[in-house]
Amino acid sequence: MSLFTGGGLILNNSLTNIISNNSEEVGNVKVRVNSIPTHQLIKGEADSIQISLKQWQPRPQIRVELLELETDRIGVNLGEIRELKRDNWQNILKKPLNMGWRTIMTEKDINNLIKSPQAQSVITKFSGDSSDFELLDLSVNLQPNNRVGIDTQLKLPTRGEEILNVSLEFNLELIKGHTLKISDIKGTLNDRQLSSKLLQGFVDNINNELSLRNLEKSGITVRLLRLNILEDNVEIAGFVNLQPSIP
Incomplete structure (x- = not known):
């Protein structure tokens, strides 16, 4: 239970380390898991998750100057996470997931x-x-x-x-x-x-x-709220709705 005490501080640090250890490079990582009461995290539920990554390179040749994510209430099947594959991601979700995001990429990126x-x-x-x-x-x-x-x-x-x-x-x-x-x-x-x-x-x-809209048949709805192309970078912001698999 100590993992979920102190406002989720230990969990925040754990997720920060997971992101850092599984990235080629990252300049700055900020993670905040909001959950009241905190014991709902044991069931894979949280009120929201906020993530901010600067100078993040998850894979060789893939880098973003900034990525910000914020979810609404989230519910996941913790037992399914280890079995995650590209074609079965919907099995992880207990309920629809709404997520806002903003990213900046440089011309070099x-x-x-x-x-x-x-x-x-x-x-x-x-x-x-x-x-x-x-x-x-x-x-x-x-x-x-x-x-x-x-x-x-x-x-x-x-x-x-x-x-x-x-x-x-x-x-x-x-x-x-x-x-x-x-x-x-x-x-x-x-x-x-x-x-x-x-x-x-x-x-x-x-x-x-x-x-x-071509993504919607896969249970993914994406809408863009901002597209701003400048001389040295591009900024894109929007939201995503992910639907769980139908039993």
């Missing part, structure tokens, strides 16, 4: 993330058949007023070993909290202007995949 295996699999999904081209390099250039630049180098089977330099610039808009939309796109191929019709067809294909 984003470009490192792009090179991670997780990001490469997403890029492959959006790109379609990878046999149509070979992506050699990709980098992001953040600009004020929610504008993004992307520079790529690639090869096409029809162009042999020639390296093609493609540069794109576009606005990234947040629509009704659940959809990201690319608009006002411009681009060049080897410093030659690309046709607006070609670019619009490319954008239409991507925009169809940028709805967060």
Whole structure:
């Protein structure tokens, strides 16, 4: 019972150590578990949990400048945590979980993330058949007023070993909290202007995949409340609702 006394101080420190020990690097960790009465923690329940992480690197090539999380009332099945896998996370929840979050990533963080295996699999999904081209390099250039630049180098089977330099610039808009939309796109191929019709067809294909509602069939509802792109970082804030598995 001493674990749950003193306002959960020992538990807060334990969770802080767990995060630190399972991260590649973290600059600062703050954890607060709010639970009255404290003995409800034994049942896997708490009034709320607040976490703030600065300069957090959970995995190689994945880093955020800031991540803040705050939950509503939480209830989890402690016995299921050891069996946690990617496809059975809903078994842990006793009740729906609501969570607000805010994150800041620098331009350098984003470009490192792009090179991670997780990001490469997403890029492959959006790109379609990878046999149509070979992506050699990709980098992001953040600009004020929610504008993004992307520079790529690639090869096409029809162009042999020639390296093609493609540069794109576009606005990234947040629509009704659940959809990201690319608009006002411009681009060049080897410093030659690309046709607006070609670019619009490319954008239409991507925009169809940028709805967060696609996650809802998996029991995850995500809404974005803020998208703020500056010259050196991007700030995103929103909330998540996670649904438990249906018996």
